[in-house]
Amino acid sequence: MTVAALLSAEGLVAGYGEVPILHGVSAHVDPGELVAIIGPNGAGKSTLIKAIFGLIRVTEGTVVFEGEDITRRPPERIVSRGISYVPQVANTFPALTVRENLEMGAYLLNYGISGMISRVNGAVVDALRKLLGLGGARRWYGRTVTKAYMEGRIEAVLELFPDLRPYLKTRTGKLSGGQQQMVALARALILEPKLLLIDEPSAGLAPRLVDAIFRRIQEIHRAGTGMLIVEQNAKKALGMADRGYVLEMGRNRFTGPAKDLLANPDVRRMYLGG
Amino acid sequence: MVLQALLNGLVEASVIVLAAMGLSLIYGVKKFPNFAHGDMMTVGAYFALWATSTLRAGIVVGLIASIIFVAILAVVFELLVFSRLEGRGPVAPLIASVGLALILQNALRVAYGTGQLTYGVPLPDSWVSGVTDPLTGQLVWINPLQGVVPLVFAAVVVALITFILQYTKLGKAMRATSDNADLARVTGIDVRLVRYATWALSGALAAAGGVMLGFRVNGIQPLLGSSVLLLVFAAVILGGIGSPYGAMLGALVISIAQNLFFPFAVLTDTPVQFVLIVPFGIMVLVLLLRPQGLAGRPLGFDLPPLRAELRKLAESVSHSWRRLRG
Ligand SMILES: Nc1ncnc2c1ncn2[C@@H]1O[C@H](COP(=O)(O)OP(=O)(O)OP(=O)(O)O)[C@@H](O)[C@H]1O
Ligand SMILES: [Mg+2]
Numbered sequence: 237m238t239v240a241a242l243l244s245a246e247g248l249v250a251g252y253g254e255v256p257i258l259h260g261v262s263a264h265v266d267p268g269e270l271v272a273i274i275g276p277n278g279a280g281k282s283t284l285i286k287a288i289f290g291l292i293r294v295t296e297g298t299v300v301f302e303g304e305d306i307t308r309r310p311p312e313r314i315v316s317r318g319i320s321y322v323p324q325v326a327n328t329f330p331a332l333t334v335r336e337n338l339e340m341g342a343y344l345l346n347y348g349i350s351g352m353i354s355r356v357n358g359a360v361v362d363a364l365r366k367l368l369g370l371g372g373a374r375r376w377y378g379r380t381v382t383k384a385y386m387e388g389r390i391e392a393v394l395e396l397f398p399d400l401r402p403y404l405k406t407r408t409g410k411l412s413g414g415q416q417q418m419v420a421l422a423r424a425l426i427l428e429p430k431l432l433l434i435d436e437p438s439a440g441l442a443p444r445l446v447d448a449i450f451r452r453i454q455e456i457h458r459a460g461t462g463m464l465i466v467e468q469n470a471k472k473a474l475g476m477a478d479r480g481y482v483l484e485m486g487r488n489r490f491t492g493p494a495k496d497l498l499a500n501p502d503v504r505r506m507y508l509g510g
Numbered sequence: 511m512v513l514q515a516l517l518n519g520l521v522e523a524s525v526i527v528l529a530a531m532g533l534s535l536i537y538g539v540k541k542f543p544n545f546a547h548g549d550m551m552t553v554g555a556y557f558a559l560w561a562t563s564t565l566r567a568g569i570v571v572g573l574i575a576s577i578i579f580v581a582i583l584a585v586v587f588e589l590l591v592f593s594r595l596e597g598r599g600p601v602a603p604l605i606a607s608v609g610l611a612l613i614l615q616n617a618l619r620v621a622y623g624t625g626q627l628t629y630g631v632p633l634p635d636s637w638v639s640g641v642t643d644p645l646t647g648q649l650v651w652i653n654p655l656q657g658v659v660p661l662v663f664a665a666v667v668v669a670l671i672t673f674i675l676q677y678t679k680l681g682k683a684m685r686a687t688s689d690n691a692d693l694a695r696v697t698g699i700d701v702r703l704v705r706y707a708t709w710a711l712s713g714a715l716a717a718a719g720g721v722m723l724g725f726r727v728n729g730i731q732p733l734l735g736s737s738v739l740l741l742v743f744a745a746v747i748l749g750g751i752g753s754p755y756g757a758m759l760g761a762l763v764i765s766i767a768q769n770l771f772f773p774f775a776v777l778t779d780t781p782v783q784f785v786l787i788v789p790f791g792i793m794v795l796v797l798l799l800r801p802q803g804l805a806g807r808p809l810g811f812d813l814p815p816l817r818a819e820l821r822k823l824a825e826s827v828s829h830s831w832r833r834l835r836g
Contacts (some may be wrong), residue, residue: 240678247680254515266608291692291695291696310695311695311696312695312698312699312700312701315696315697316698323692323696326692326693327693328690328693329685329689329690330690331688331689331695331696332682336682336686339679339682340682340683340686340697340699341697343683343697344698348600349679350680419811423697476689501713
């Protein structure tokens with residue numbers, strides 16, 4: 237293929253302490269592609285996403301996003317680069333209202349006072365860096381926008397999740413699991429990411445809600461967002477994905493188009509229940 | 511007498527609440543109880559004194575200078591000490607804060623001695639006004655400098671902090687970080703920046719509380735802040751640790767209950783020394799019935815053991831206090 241990958245992780249070795257959990261895992265996502273990662277409990281699926289997103293220590297391997305090496309960048313810089321992440325657990329701020337959760341999703345959009353600080357800070361720090369010939373990154377990320385733009389983004393995600401509208405002033409912790417999952421997805425979409433990393437969107441949800449969440453994910457995908465989704469429900473995940481990876485014990489086990497994986501007798505026997 | 515006690519309670523609450531909110535903010539964002547908070551208050555009280563005499567300015571200038579100074583000092587603490595202990599659980603920074611408390615306290619002792627100092631703001635006699643207690647018919651004295659000033663000041667500060675936490679981007683980021691620091695990073699919040707800002711705010715509150723306390727007791731000495739720290743902890747724990755709004759509520763309950771004890775003691779012939787039973791008794795009772803505090807919600811799985819430790823500590827210290835005084 238001639239298309240450059242949106243994201244490509246090569247030979248990642250990463251873990252939480254001294255012992256690595258991932259032993260050289262590779263995965264890539266092309267622009268607008270939906271890629272599913274499946275595998276048994278403890279295979280390292282969540283760990284792979286955390287390694288890509290800069291949340292844990294990567295000892296070997298590289299993560300390249302749109303041709304730029306982002307390995308070991310802190311998460312706040314990775315978000316500002318155009319990747320959003322919905323964690324498997326604790327993916328909302330329960331003490332904050334739904335609206336405040338969405339505002340936190342828009343944290344990198346600066347307007348008003350923070351916009352001013354951001355502009356001044358950007359100018360000053362850039363000037364200083366030029367003056368002193370320093371490399372490195374400045375500490376204030378994000379871009380300066382108008383308040384109307386920010387409100388427009390919140391409005392846009394609410395259009396995708398209209399069920400959340402009545403709860404804007406409700407503490408998120410009081411919502412049901414399905415509603416919280418929607419808050420988490422909505423929050424991740426505020427910045428219009430080019431790539432969305434979602435860890436187990438259907439975990440712990442009633443079947444009816446699982447279908448609703450998957451429909452939303454497909455809508456987001458059709459709008460052109462690239463996605464890397466970890467999913468326990470392998471059949472459903474491969475059903476909507478373009479490609480899939482099967483991880484096992486921190487290694488790539490199978491890789492290929494979702495159709496082929498669904499047809500593969502080994503994958504069927506081990507992960508799809510026959 | 512009852513009205514006087516209520517008023518005293520309200521005034522005391524206004525001092526406690528300033529300290530309690532500062533302590534609670536740090537607990538929320540840094541997840542450890544800052545035992546140096548009392549001594550940061552003392553530093554604030556002394557710095558205001560120093561600023562007024564050096565700058566030959568009024569106490570208002572001293573207060574503002576002190577707020578700025580302690581805010582910066584708190585940021586320096588985070589920079590030099592607490593940021594380095596990040597991710598090691600609550601015990602390491604807790605111990606460090608105890609060490610810091612001792613350093614501050616003894617530095618003040620070296621610099622100023624152990625004598626009582628006062629702001630020496632003259633109080634015109636005509637300012638003192640009497641009010642008749644509707645219950646007892648007694649005349650109650652309200653002293654504007656020691657009473658009304660802390661009260662009004664605390665009300666303004668509480669409103670300001672509420673505004674910051676509720677409506678500003680930084681305040682919301684503080685609440686988000688306190689709620690779930692990992693997710694805060696994931697959404698792009700610069701958690702390090704939030705931590706420094708929280709320290710600055712907490713330091714400012716400590717200075718304000720320290721100066722007000724100096725007013726209230728009309729005497730500044732090296733143990734000024736640490737002597738109320740336990741009451742502050744009682745208020746914070748009562749309100750739900752890490753919740754600034756709970757801290758406000760806790761401060762009110764603790765202070766008013768404590769002051770209502772005095773008329774009760776006179777009526778029933780109970781020794782007044784038992785007064786400390788009241789705040790800590792309430793605290794223990796609330797913790798037994800509602801472990802997350804009045805306003806707090808259940809915290810993560812790693813926090814209750816710490817709270818139990820604090821509870822034991824507070825109980826044993828209040829016990830020895832009572833023995834010392836009784
Ligand atoms: N925070 C952590 N600290 C230490 N080890 C961890 C941590 N999180 C996960 N692990 C370990 O890393 C390994 C891989 O875990 P990971 O969460 O990536 O699995 P997973 O494939 O996402 O499984 P699941 O389907 O249960 O979500 C497991 O052995 C787990 O015990
Ligand atoms: Mg997982």
